[in-house]
Amino acid sequence: MTKAHPAIEVSGLHKSFGRTHALDGLDLDVRTGEVHGFLGPNGSGKSTTIRVLLGLLRADSGTARVLGRDPWADAVEAHRRIAYVPGDVTLWRNLSGGEVIDLYGRLRGGLDPRRRAELIERFELDPTKKGRTYSKGNRQKVALVAAFASDVDLLILDEPTSGLDPLMEEVFQRCVAEERDRGRTVLLSSHILSEVEQLCDRVSIIRKGRTVESGSLAELRHLTRTSVTAELSGPPSGLAELPGVHGLTVHDHRVRLQVDTDRLDGVLRALTASGVRSLTSTPPTLEELFLRHYSDPEQETTGPELKATGPERETTGPERKATDPARETSGPARETSGPATTGAAQETTGARPADSTPAPEAQAADSTEAAR
Amino acid sequence: MTGTAAGTGPAAGPGPDTGTGRETDAGPDTGTGPDTGAGPGGAPGASGRTAAAPRTGGRRHLAGTPALLRFALRRDRVLIPVWVAVNALMVLSMPGTLKSLYGTPAERASLLDQMAANTSLRALVGPVFGDSLGALTAWRVGVYAGALAAVTSLLVVVRHTRDEEESGRQELVSSAAVGRRAPLTAALLAAAVASAALALLVTAGLAGRGAAGAAAFGLGLAGVGLVFATAAAIAAQLTQSARAARGLTAAVLGAAFVLRAAGDAADDRSSVLTWLSPLGWLEYLRPFAAERWWVLLLFAGATAVQAAVAYRLAGRRDLGMGFLPTRPGPAEGRLGTAGALAWRLQRGALYGWSAAFLAAGIVFGRMTEGAAQAVGDNERTREIFQRMGGQSGLTDAFLAAMTGLLGLVAALYVVSSVLRLSGEESSGRAEPVLAGAVGRLRWAAGHLAVAFGGSALIMLLAGVGFAIGYGRQAGPVLGACLVQVTAVWVIGGIAVLLHGLLPRGAVAAWGVAGAALLIGWIGPALNAPRPVLDLSPFGHLPKLPGADVDWTTLGVLLGLAAVLVGAGLAALRRRDMAG
Numbered sequence: 001m002t003k004a005h006p007a008i009e010v011s012g013l014h015k016s017f018g019r020t021h022a023l024d025g026l027d028l029d030v031r032t033g034e035v036h037g038f039l040g041p042n043g044s045g046k047s048t049t050i051r052v053l054l055g056l057l058r059a060d061s062g063t064a065r066v067l068g069r070d071p072w073a074d075a076v077e078a079h080r081r082i083a084y085v086p087g088d089v090t091l092w093r094n095l096s097g098g099e100v101i102d103l104y105g106r107l108r109g110g111l112d113p114r115r116r117a118e119l120i121e122r123f124e125l126d127p128t129k130k131g132r133t134y135s136k137g138n139r140q141k142v143a144l145v146a147a148f149a150s151d152v153d154l155l156i157l158d159e160p161t162s163g164l165d166p167l168m169e170e171v172f173q174r175c176v177a178e179e180r181d182r183g184r185t186v187l188l189s190s191h192i193l194s195e196v197e198q199l200c201d202r203v204s205i206i207r208k209g210r211t212v213e214s215g216s217l218a219e220l221r222h223l224t225r226t227s228v229t230a231e232l233s234g235p236p237s238g239l240a241e242l243p244g245v246h247g248l249t250v251h252d253h254r255v256r257l258q259v260d261t262d263r264l265d266g267v268l269r270a271l272t273a274s275g276v277r278s279l280t281s282t283p284p285t286l287e288e289l290f291l292r293h294y295s296d297p298e299q300e301t302t303g304p305e306l307k308a309t310g311p312e313r314e315t316t317g318p319e320r321k322a323t324d325p326a327r328e329t330s331g332p333a334r335e336t337s338g339p340a341t342t343g344a345a346q347e348t349t350g351a352r353p354a355d356s357t358p359a360p361e362a363q364a365a366d367s368t369e370a371a372r
Numbered sequence: 373m374t375g376t377a378a379g380t381g382p383a384a385g386p387g388p389d390t391g392t393g394r395e396t397d398a399g400p401d402t403g404t405g406p407d408t409g410a411g412p413g414g415a416p417g418a419s420g421r422t423a424a425a426p427r428t429g430g431r432r433h434l435a436g437t438p439a440l441l442r443f444a445l446r447r448d449r450v451l452i453p454v455w456v457a458v459n460a461l462m463v464l465s466m467p468g469t470l471k472s473l474y475g476t477p478a479e480r481a482s483l484l485d486q487m488a489a490n491t492s493l494r495a496l497v498g499p500v501f502g503d504s505l506g507a508l509t510a511w512r513v514g515v516y517a518g519a520l521a522a523v524t525s526l527l528v529v530v531r532h533t534r535d536e537e538e539s540g541r542q543e544l545v546s547s548a549a550v551g552r553r554a555p556l557t558a559a560l561l562a563a564a565v566a567s568a569a570l571a572l573l574v575t576a577g578l579a580g581r582g583a584a585g586a587a588a589f590g591l592g593l594a595g596v597g598l599v600f601a602t603a604a605a606i607a608a609q610l611t612q613s614a615r616a617a618r619g620l621t622a623a624v625l626g627a628a629f630v631l632r633a634a635g636d637a638a639d640d641r642s643s644v645l646t647w648l649s650p651l652g653w654l655e656y657l658r659p660f661a662a663e664r665w666w667v668l669l670l671f672a673g674a675t676a677v678q679a680a681v682a683y684r685l686a687g688r689r690d691l692g693m694g695f696l697p698t699r700p701g702p703a704e705g706r707l708g709t710a711g712a713l714a715w716r717l718q719r720g721a722l723y724g725w726s727a728a729f730l731a732a733g734i735v736f737g738r739m740t741e742g743a744a745q746a747v748g749d750n751e752r753t754r755e756i757f758q759r760m761g762g763q764s765g766l767t768d769a770f771l772a773a774m775t776g777l778l779g780l781v782a783a784l785y786v787v788s789s790v791l792r793l794s795g796e797e798s799s800g801r802a803e804p805v806l807a808g809a810v811g812r813l814r815w816a817a818g819h820l821a822v823a824f825g826g827s828a829l830i831m832l833l834a835g836v837g838f839a840i841g842y843g844r845q846a847g848p849v850l851g852a853c854l855v856q857v858t859a860v861w862v863i864g865g866i867a868v869l870l871h872g873l874l875p876r877g878a879v880a881a882w883g884v885a886g887a888a889l890l891i892g893w894i895g896p897a898l899n900a901p902r903p904v905l906d907l908s909p910f911g912h913l914p915k916l917p918g919a920d921v922d923w924t925t926l927g928v929l930l931g932l933a934a935v936l937v938g939a940g941l942a943a944l945r946r947r948d949m950a951g
Contacts, residue, residue, distance in 0.1 A: 054807045056949040076811045084807035090800045092717060093613060096701025106708035107808025128700035132538075132612065143804065156807075 005068035007032045007154050007185035008053060013062035015048055015209075022048040024209035025062070030187055030202075035180050037200030038189040039290065045209040046189045047087070050158050053187075054084060067154055080109045083147035087159035087189075089139040091131030097142045098127030104146035116149040122171050136163035148175050155179060155186045161195060173199055193286040205290065213289070221283045225258040228267060233275030242266050253277075436550035440558035444532045445565060451531075452566045455524040459593075460573040462894060463517050466509040467581060474508065483508075488640060492770035495637035495739065496777060496893070502661030506581030510589050510659040515632070516893055518654045519625060521570055521593050522600035525563040526621040529601050532559035534608040534617045537692045546691060556608075556686050560601055560679065567597030585660030588668075592654040595671025599650045600625060602678035609685035612694035619721065623728060626781070628652075630732055637739045637770075650674065710810045714818030717796075718789060722826045725785050729778060729830040733837020736774040737849075740767050740842045768918030771838065771849055778834045779856025779910060780892045782827050786864035787885045789823035794871050794878040797950055812945055820868065820937065827860045848917035855916055858929040859909035863888060865936025872943030875950040 008030035015023040023045050030036040040046050051057045053066050055075030064071050069078040083104075091100055101120075105111030120127055123141045134142065140163050147155055157176075161169050176199050179186055190196050196203060203220060205213040213220055225246060232253045239255065240248055244263030249256045259267045261283070271279070445452070474480045480503040487493065487500045500511045533556055536542040542555060575590035600621060607620040632652035635645030646652030650671070657667040689695060707713050793816055796802040806815055835853030839846035867881035874880075891900070891908040905911040909929055914922045 051803075051949070054803075056803060056806060058946075058948060075806075076809050079807060080809040082807065084804060086800065086803060088800065089804075092801060094701075094720075095707075095716070096703070096705070098703040099701060099705025099707055102705040103707040103713060104804060104808060107710065107805060107810055109809070127703040130698050130701050133698055 005032070005065065006030060007034075007067060008036075008187060009063070009065040010049070010053070011063055013049065013052060013064060014060045015045075015052060015057060016060060022209055023052070023059070023062075026206060026209055027211045027214070028204055029214070030185060032185050033180070033183050034201040035176060035186040035188060035199050037196035037203035038187055038206070039191065039193070039196060039203060039286075040189075040206040041191060044206050046206065047158055048209075049206075050084075050156055050187075050189060053156060054079070054082070081153040082156060083108055083150040083152045083154075084156045085140075085143045085147045085158065085160040087162050088136075089143045091134065091139055091142060093132040094130060096128050096130055097125060097134060097138070100131070100142055101127065101146040101149070104143070105150050109151040111146070111149050112151060116145065119145045119148050119175070122175075123168060137165060137168065140164060141168065144172065144175070148179065153184055155184060157186065158189045159191070160188070161190070161192065169195070193290060197286045203286070217286065220286075220289055221261065225288070226261050226264055227258050227282050228256070228264075228271075229280045230255045230271050231277040231279075232271065233277055236271070236274050238270055238273075239267070242270060431551075433551040433553040434557055435554060436548065437554040437557045437561070440532075440545070440550065440554050441561050444528075444558050444562040448528060448531075448562060448566075452524070452528065452562070452569070455520065455527075456566055456570045456573065459517055459520045459524070459570055460577065462520070462890070463509065463513050463574050463589075463593075464577040466513050467505045467578070470505055470508045470512065477503065480508070489766075490769075491637045491742075491766065492773035494640055495633040495736075495770070496773055498632065498636050498655045499640040501655075501658045504581065504585075504660050506578060506585045506589075506660030507658075509578065509581070510585070510661075511655075513894065514589070514592075514654050514659075515629070515651050516890075517574075517593055518596040518651050519629065521567060521597035522625050522628075522650075523622075524566050524570075525597045525601035526604040526618060526625070528563045528566060529559045529604040530608050530614050530617045530621070532562060533605065534611065535614040538612070538614050540692075542691060553683060553686065556605060556682060560605060563601035563604075564598060567594040567601070570594060570597065582660055584663055588657055588663040588665065589659035591668055592657045592659060592671070595668060595675070596650050596654055598675040599671055599678065602675050602682060605682035606678055606685065609682055609689065610695050612692075612698070619724065623724070626728060626732075630735055634735055634739050638742050709818075710805055710808075710815045711818035711821065713805065714792075714815075714822055718792060718819065718822040718826070721789070722822060722829070725826070725830050726833050729782070729834040730837045732778060733834040733839075733853075734841040735837075736778075737838040737841020737843075740770055740774075740838075765918070767845075769915075771842075771845075771852060771917055772915040772919075775834070775838070775849070775852040775856060775916070776892065776910065776913070778853070779831065779860060779913070780889050782831055782834075782856065782860045783863040783885045783888055783910075785830060786823050786827040786860050787867050787881045789826055790820065790864055790867035790871065791878055791881060792823075793819050794875060797875060802949065806949065812949075813941055816868075816941060816944055820864075823864055824861055824937075827864065828854070828857045831857050831860070845917060851921070852916035855913055855921070855926065856910070858926050858933065859888075859913055861933035862909040862929055862936065865933040865940065868937045868940030869943070870940070872940035872947070875947070 006029055008028060010026060010028040013023045013026040013028075014021070026045060026049055028038070028049065038046055038049070048057065052059050052064055053071050055071040055078070058072050066078050067081055071078055091097070095103075101116065102111060105116070123145055125138060125141045125145060127142075129138075131139075140160065144160060147157070147160075155176075161172050164172060173195065176186055176188065180201075186199075188196065188200060197217065200217070202216050203214070204211055205220075232255060235253065236250055236255050239245060239250075239257065242259075242263070243266070244260035245267060246258045246260075247256070255271070257267070264281075474483055484500055484503055498511060498515050501507055536545070536555065545555065571590035571594035573590075574593055575586045578586035578589060603624055604617065604621040607617040607624075608614075611617045611620060628649040628651045632646045632649040632655065635643030635647070635649070635652060636655070638645070642656070643652075646655065653667050653670050656664065658664050685695070707716060793802075796805075796819075802815065806812060831853045832850070835850035838849040838853065842849065863881075863885055866884050867878070870881050870884075871878040888908045888910055891905060892910050895905050895908075895911075909932075912925050912929065914920060914925070
């Protein structure tokens with residue numbers, strides 16, 4: 001692979017199917033060696049983009065380069081260095097999983113037999129079963145083993161963990177981390193935000209076929225609001241008038257609010273003026289970023305509530321893991337189940353001794369660290 | 373679309389007994405082993421229970437059938453009307469055509485004499501039992517209308533049984549208040565609706581030629597439809613894939629055709645071989661020629677027995693499973709190229725077709741000798757016989773007719789094989805292959821090599837079969853078979869072009885093959901105008917053996933096939949992959 005090129009370079013991509021504009025000027029930059037999160041709700045154009053990158057669809061306009069090549073004209077050469085995992089793997093009913101893994105591997109740049117054996121073990125896959133007898137998760141594992149064992153430079157994973165149980169999800173995450181350590185590039189399309197937060201160096205968020213945000217998680221967080229909970233020694237004053245403050249609730253001396261991250265300073269000043277007994281400040285989660293970009297204007301009114309409950313999840317690592325299965329398995333229900341799970345998290349947070357709460361900046365750094 | 377429809381189907385019509393308590397009550401009863409209920413009305417043997425228990429048990433197994441039937445008919449709102457209408461039109465257009473061809477009694481008498489001498493036509497169409505226009509209609513289109521009714525039934529039944537299970541849609545439907553036997557019952561009823569509609573149309577349309585004959589013919593066609601509906605129901609229990617279920621039932625239909633062809637060629641009154649074939653029963657029902665009503669009992673009996681077998685098999689197996697256990701496969705594979713994959717996916721079907729064509733060649737080959745001798749005794753028949761070229765002319769005509777028949781059937785193979793491309797694409801299985809270092813042309817080439825090479829192979833094997841069965845003229849017969857390949861390839865080329873241009877419209881290739889079949893089988897009898905007959909590439913082939921080989925025509929056909937394939941591949945390279 002030529003290190004000079006970014007792994008994927010897309011700009012101004014347009015693609016329509018009849019009257020539907022699936023891609024409407026999409027941009028995407030994936031640097032060599034990074035794990036890049038590709039986020040968007042259902043139908044936003046993630047799979048269409050990936051299928052353009054694989055030369056399965058021809059873009060109407062715009063440019064796309066994959067590993068320095070034109071994905072349409074130069075598909076075969078590019079594909080030698082690419083492994084692809086679709087979100088819904090269909091297998092041939094009369095071929096065993098092992099046969100399919102080897103076939104996929106050979107159709108690319110080849111397969112490392114040792115790594116193949118190791119991955120089959122780690123994913124607990126029975127390679128002798130025939131296509132039809134695999135469950136959804138196991139079909140997914142077949143494609144994942146083939147991709148991770150292939151000798152390639154770029155992995156394109158399109159919602160690869162759908163149907164995987166939490167244990168396998170963790171195996172998957174370790175595998176992606178290993179791939180990055182080996183210098184491979186990964187494009188990870190997903191709407192499982194915890195997965196993206198844990199794995200990705202940089203993220204592109206798309207909506208209706210257009211890129212709306214792109215950058216590292218830290219950069220993106222900077223654009224959004226930080227949640228602050230504080231217990232004060234006196235009644236708070238002047239908070240409501242401060243610019244950038246949202247969703248302020250005051251209960252006796254307890255204050256909860258969100259603030260645009262670049263206005264944090266002013267809020268802290270106002271709080272310390274009243275005397276701070278305890279303070280928790282958390283950066284926005286990816287989920288909040290996501291909701292902010294995708295909630296429609298009329299939903300915006302209900303937005304703050306969700307946002308307010310979000311941050312605690314971020315601070316309490318173990319709880320988040322525990323709630324993962326629920327989030328995982330019940331796709332659409334995930335958002336609605338959010339408040340309930342955070343309820344439990346809140347309690348744990350509340351029980352913390354006040355003096356152990358780190359300074360806002362330190363904590364923000366902490367959770368960013370944890371997210372990686 | 374079907375997904376949401378599948379969801380609303382059962383919900384729309386909750387059966388009378390939706391109580392979960394009774395559902396669990398069924399547990400021991402069905403779990404203990406073979407469910408002895410014979411049919412939808414049959415009372416399953418819940419031994420040792422009160423008399424009422426088995427009755428509710430039977431109904432419970434059928435819960436939701438009306439809703440499923442409505443749902444099936446809704447999904448088939450295009451398929452069934454089209455197949456029934458084409459079939460009925462073919463039948464009902466026949467009296468008028470025959471009237472113009474054989475207007476006078478003398479002409480009809482001469483036709484009957486000819487049929488006594490012309491064994492090849494008898495093998496293709498069947499024996500004539502009367503000289504009325506009704507009898508001639510039943511003779512001329514009976515076998516083909518029956519075959520079409522059989523295909524309609526098998527498509528409908530497999531579509532609503534094994535197809536649904538294979539796709540996983542059945543699981544959702546069966547999780548609702550739907551009885552264990554309801555899906556199979558609904559599928560059979562949907563096929564019965566199609567058969568009944570055909571019977572009604574044919575009976576009403578031909579009533580002017582004699583009410584009894586029209587009713588007998590209509591009922592006979594419906595009978596063939598029901599026999600193959602239940603045969604498909606059995607096949608759908610045995611196999612795990614809808615493709616295999618359709619193939620198995622189609623093989624039974626092919627065997628029924630070959631049996632009656634062999635029987636009719638040897639004997640124009642009553643042959644054991646013909647009696648073995650449901651299509652033969654339709655002939656021996658003798659519509660419009662002193663109907664033998666009792667033959668209808670054969671249809672009824674076969675339908676009842678097959679339905680009982682299907683229900684019994686269905687009661688013994690798990691949802692989505694077949695009867696052959698899936699054996700584990702190798703943990704490591706040797707497949708490494710798209711071509712090897714295509715061969716691996718298609719070889720099973722090709723083996724089946726090869727065996728069938730070899731067997732058909734042998735059967736027809738063995739018939740050839742007898743066909744030339746089974747000439748009636750009367751003087752006029754002998755005259756006709758001489759005019760047709762005597763012994764050698766007759767065997768040549770017979771061989772030409774039979775190789776032509778197999779060529780038309782081989783067109784079905786080439787279409788099914790080429791359409792694997794479309795199946796791989798729409799199922800999403802092509803995507804990971806094409807995401808490997810495999811160009812589209814190479815991916816397509818693997819499947820097309822099997823399709824085009826395979827169609828040449830099966831025709832070659834048919835020729836070998838003829839040579840084995842007949843024992844003479846091996847060279848000319850092989851040549852006659854291979855000549856068919858050029859026309860088969862043109863049909864295959866059209867399929868490639870359709871797939872290249874319109875991935876979703878590729879199934880239209882079946883329509884092309886069907887049209888070629890209809891033109892080849894029915895066209896000449898309809899006295900269709902030359903331009904229509906010329907539409908089919910098979911119409912241009914020299915009638916070998918016996919005629920001169922027209923190399924120019926063959927060259928043109930080969931060139932046309934090459935152009936079609938080339939254009940199809942060029943289009944495939946340019947378009948978006950569906951998925």
